[in-house]
Amino acid sequence: MLRISEIFYSLQGEGFHAGTPAIFIRGAGCNLACDFCDTDFSLKEKLEPEEIVARIAEHPAKFVVLTGGDPTIQAEGFRKLTELLHARGYFVTMETNGTSEDTLGVDWVTVSPKLSQGGDWKLKTGNELKLVFEGQDLTFFEVSNFSHYFLQPKEIRTGRFGKGERDLAATRAEWERTIAAAMARPRWKLSFQLHKELGLR
């Protein structure tokens, strides 16, 4: 049984697969509590992996994003779900904060470490490393084995935990320092939260 926050069909908004039609399966709960987190990962329903597979069959895409919260805190259930999805021809990706080395058997691993929020960074290999840029020393993160490296600017809001209005001037300043950091170390590419700009989920 998996604790689920939401299941929806949209476009992947971030990182390497930005723009790809994708079915999002958001597990409930996270092992971190980042002060810039704007994700509602509260528990909405409990579903068996088979029920999830049946539910998403209505969507034409065969591209799934396991996300959260963090899916690795329900490793057994998500691993079973991944097996079922593979048997039906889905390409399964996962977004994790990297505090666990478990990759759940998925096809594509996106790691987004949250060291400033007290999160250990254990998973140092995968397909893409996506860093919410806060001025970190990028050389530290380059001692890892990923195919793609992304910097993502922080969105600044008037309240904490994603509450309040977007602070346009402060957000623009974050974009500019992130762009400058990527241009200074071109191993890193800019990841932009396309879904937010387009008003998608």
Ligand code: SF4
């Ligand atoms: S790891 Fe991600 S989902 Fe969890 S609290 Fe931090 S930003 Fe939110």
